Amino acid sequence: MAAPFDLSDDSVVVVIGTGAGGGVLANELAQKGVSVVALEAGGRYLPDDYINDEWESFGQLAWLDKRTTSGDWRVAKDFSGLPAWIVKAVGGTTTHWAGASLRFQAHEFKTKTTYGDVQGANLLDWPIDLAEMEPWYEKAEAKLGVTRTGDRVGLPGNNNFKVFEAGAKKLGYKDVHTGRMAINSADYDDRLACQQTGFCFQGCKWGAKWSAAYTDIPRGEATGNLEVREHAHVLKIEHDESGKVIGVVYADKDGNQHMQRARIVCVAGNSIESPRLLLNSASNMFPDGLANSSGQVGRNYMRHMTGSVYAVFDKPVKMWRGTTMAGIIQDESRHDPSRGFVGGYEMETLALGLPFMAAFLDPGGWGREFTTALDAYENMAGMWLVGEDMPQETNRITLNHDALDQYGLPAPNVHFDDHPNDIAMRDHAYKQGMAVYEAVGATRTFPTPPYPSTHNLGTNRMSEKARDGVVNRWGQTHDIANLFISDGSQFTTGAAENPTLTIVALAIRQADHIAGEMSKGNL
Amino acid sequence: METILDRRSMSRRDLLTGSLAFGAAFVVGPGFVAATDAAWAMEVKALKPETMATLIQMARDIYPHDHVADEYYAAAVKGYDNADQAEMIESGVAALNAAAQGKGHSSYTGAGWERDRVDLLRAMEGSSFFQMIRGGLVTGLYNQKAVWPLFGYEGESYSQGGYIDRGFDDINWI
Ligand SMILES: Cc1cc2nc3c(=O)[nH]c(=O)nc-3n(C[C@H](O)[C@H](O)[C@H](O)COP(=O)(O)OP(=O)(O)OC[C@H]3O[C@@H](n4cnc5c(N)ncnc54)[C@H](O)[C@@H]3O)c2cc1C
Ligand code: SF4
Numbered sequence: 001m002a003a004p005f006d007l008s009d010d011s012v013v014v015v016i017g018t019g020a021g022g023g024v025l026a027n028e029l030a031q032k033g034v035s036v037v038a039l040e041a042g043g044r045y046l047p048d049d050y051i052n053d054e055w056e057s058f059g060q061l062a063w064l065d066k067r068t069t070s071g072d073w074r075v076a077k078d079f080s081g082l083p084a085w086i087v088k089a090v091g092g093t094t095t096h097w098a099g100a101s102l103r104f105q106a107h108e109f110k111t112k113t114t115y116g117d118v119q120g121a122n123l124l125d126w127p128i129d130l131a132e133m134e135p136w137y138e139k140a141e142a143k144l145g146v147t148r149t150g151d152r153v154g155l156p157g158n159n160n161f162k163v164f165e166a167g168a169k170k171l172g173y174k175d176v177h178t179g180r181m182a183i184n185s186a187d188y189d190d191r192l193a194c195q196q197t198g199f200c201f202q203g204c205k206w207g208a209k210w211s212a213a214y215t216d217i218p219r220g221e222a223t224g225n226l227e228v229r230e231h232a233h234v235l236k237i238e239h240d241e242s243g244k245v246i247g248v249v250y251a252d253k254d255g256n257q258h259m260q261r262a263r264i265v266c267v268a269g270n271s272i273e274s275p276r277l278l279l280n281s282a283s284n285m286f287p288d289g290l291a292n293s294s295g296q297v298g299r300n301y302m303r304h305m306t307g308s309v310y311a312v313f314d315k316p317v318k319m320w321r322g323t324t325m326a327g328i329i330q331d332e333s334r335h336d337p338s339r340g341f342v343g344g345y346e347m348e349t350l351a352l353g354l355p356f357m358a359a360f361l362d363p364g365g366w367g368r369e370f371t372t373a374l375d376a377y378e379n380m381a382g383m384w385l386v387g388e389d390m391p392q393e394t395n396r397i398t399l400n401h402d403a404l405d406q407y408g409l410p411a412p413n414v415h416f417d418d419h420p421n422d423i424a425m426r427d428h429a430y431k432q433g434m435a436v437y438e439a440v441g442a443t444r445t446f447p448t449p450p451y452p453s454t455h456n457l458g459t460n461r462m463s464e465k466a467r468d469g470v471v472n473r474w475g476q477t478h479d480i481a482n483l484f485i486s487d488g489s490q491f492t493t494g495a496a497e498n499p500t501l502t503i504v505a506l507a508i509r510q511a512d513h514i515a516g517e518m519s520k521g522n523l
Numbered sequence: 524m525e526t527i528l529d530r531r532s533m534s535r536r537d538l539l540t541g542s543l544a545f546g547a548a549f550v551v552g553p554g555f556v557a558a559t560d561a562a563w564a565m566e567v568k569a570l571k572p573e574t575m576a577t578l579i580q581m582a583r584d585i586y587p588h589d590h591v592a593d594e595y596y597a598a599a600v601k602g603y604d605n606a607d608q609a610e611m612i613e614s615g616v617a618a619l620n621a622a623a624q625g626k627g628h629s630s631y632t633g634a635g636w637e638r639d640r641v642d643l644l645r646a647m648e649g650s651s652f653f654q655m656i657r658g659g660l661v662t663g664l665y666n667q668k669a670v671w672p673l674f675g676y677e678g679e680s681y682s683q684g685g686y687i688d689r690g691f692d693d694i695n696w697i
Pocket of ligand 2: 207
């Protein structure tokens with residue numbers, strides 16, 4: 001079954017990371033008969049292993065290697081060592097994700113053209129557009145079993161959704177439903193329908209939510225063309241004197257280092273580790289890091305404009321029951337500069353358990369203002385706000401030579417300053433979110449600050465011209481033909497929508513391209 | 524509850540003989556802190572019992588929930604009773620008491636109104652001692668499974684089949 005490949009086998013495609021991008025790419029390549037070695041820093045956890053307990057699950061799955069922060073974002077103060085909430089495990093952050101799966105809107109591939117010059121923003125049009133992506137979105141939706149796409153029906157609304165929907169309708173919002181979710185509303189693709197357990201963020205123990213961990217990965221392995229090596233942490237990508245990459249150095253579980261040869265290397269370690277790996281792979285030939293002739297590796301880090309609104313009512317809601325995020329208002333996702341900002345945002349239901357609510361409602365808060373909010377936990381409803389943030393060159397991942405990880409390598413520093421457009425959008429979104437709940441009788445509302453980044457994007461961005469970005473329309477680096485980027489770091493801009501459907505669609509498309517070029521002998 | 528001494532080995536009378544009233548809620552005696560009604564008691568090894576009682580009061584003043592009993596706050600700070608941290612905790616509490624005396628109270632717990640104690644805490648909010656205690660409570664208090672039902676939170680649900688047949692959409696007032 002799972003194919004074991006030799007370290008010296010230089011015919012394999014090496015995929016680094018097995019999340020939304022890497023896990024899907026590895027399987028899609030394997031399905032096409034390509035030999036793949038996927039190297040994953042984390043271990044393997046399956047539905048039986050997932051834990052219905054917020055902190056325990058976090059301890060089991062989260063990426064907790066050394067990271068540092070800077071910039072004016074509140075996360076740098078509240079969670080200075082934890083800029084992002086990302087998973088280290090086979091399947092990557094698709095174990096934690098909530099499953100909201102939305103296509104980009106057409107104009108979001110063309111923000112430079114649509115928004116014009118926005119001061120301080122490094123906007124750029126994607127070299128691809130919605131029409132080109134549509135067939136890939138369709139394949140991605142079928143793979144993930146996204147509700148309200150194809151012939152898949154929507155999920156039933158839970159308590160949190162009912163409050164949200166009633167408020168939205170009172171306010172006059174029209175585009176309100178239980179979301180397009182990669183969560184089964186009926187049995188689909190050998191996976192059960194959602195049992196409304198309410199621990200979507202902790203790994204779905206029923207397998208009702210799509211995760212690469214128990215779909216793409218084992219299916220790829222079943223072809224005999226894919227070997228997933230877990231606890232294999234890639235430290236460096238090596239190249240030859242012609243500038244082509246020839247393999248990667250990784251540390252195994254015991255810290256022993258190995259070199260895996262490769263015909264092609266695809267980097268999918270999420271938007272902090274992927275640029276960090278390119279930077280840590282600097283050599284005499286590439287002193288600024290691999291694929292960095294543009295100087296854009298690590299830059300334009302985006303995390304979405306985010307925030308939450310929680311509200312307390314005079315009667316119970318019990319928002320934690322049922323799907324964590326199956327509810328959406330899409331009316332604000334349009335581009336309408338009359339609101340005082342470019343781009344748009346989505347409003348999505350969100351529930352946290354008591355332990356996470358205590359940590360995230362108002363980080364650092366204490367005293368009765370804080371505790372009376374938690375006293376009303378049972379009567380709380382909640383939503384998440386997620387919108388397009390502006391790419392800024394100075395928001396970036398750099399190597400922090402004063403902070404080393406467990407392998408002695410410089411840790412990534414994540415620098416982020418909010419752009420005025422992000423702030424204007426967040427203020428608008430808070431106001432609208434609070435209005436939704438006030439419309440149905442909220443006695444108190446809480447405009448809650450952003451959590452550590454769950455959406456990490458843009459640090460190896462896609463561009464038409466080599467000088468503007470790191471990869472071309474296929475995710476292939478402009479500088480090195482056999483080096484690809486296969487995760488959300490390819491994003492030229494972030495759009496208002498949750499990113500994973502687009503990451504998956506791009507990975508399916510990239511697999512098609514790579515397999516085609518290999519068989520033509522071009523790669 | 525783990526923090527609580529076995530009540531069979533320590534009778535109410537044992538507890539209350541040789542112990543001193545400490546603030547409104549606690550009594551302290553050699554090597555222990557207890558509730559004035561002896562509903563619970565906690566053994567203290569590395570810290571002075573008075574220091575532990577002060578920490579418990581401080582925990583409540585930082586995250587006051589009137590429907591959550593002291594024993595949960597005691598459980599949340601019990602971990603500081605160790606030789607490694609004792610000196611730091613003793614000096615943090617000593618500073619808190621000194622600040623209280625500067626405001627005319629006998630000690631921190633001697634300040635009768637929550638408002639007065641909270642003022643003292645606000646004044647030291649930036650200190651690493653305060654931030655350590657507050658930060659530790661976020662998980663120390665709210666991640667105690669025994670506390671969850673007091674807030675209505677139901678915790679794990681997989682073993683009960685989720686909420687599909689147990690009220691995921693049972694709201695009746697909207
Ligand atoms: C709580 C939460 C909820 C979310 N909800 C949604 C949602 O509803 N909708 C949505 O669209 N998105 C959601 N997301 C975001 C989504 O999970 C990510 O966008 C997506 O998983 C990113 O895919 P990726 O391939 O870029 O990285 P990941 O999925 O994070 O995978 C990266 C993998 O690479 C591995 N790796 C990193 N560095 C190395 C290395 N050097 N060597 C070997 N392996 C390495 C990591 O261990 C990890 O397994 C959510 C995220 C979180 C945390
Ligand atoms: S609510 Fe549904 S999708 Fe979420 S964890 Fe439970 S069964 Fe899985």
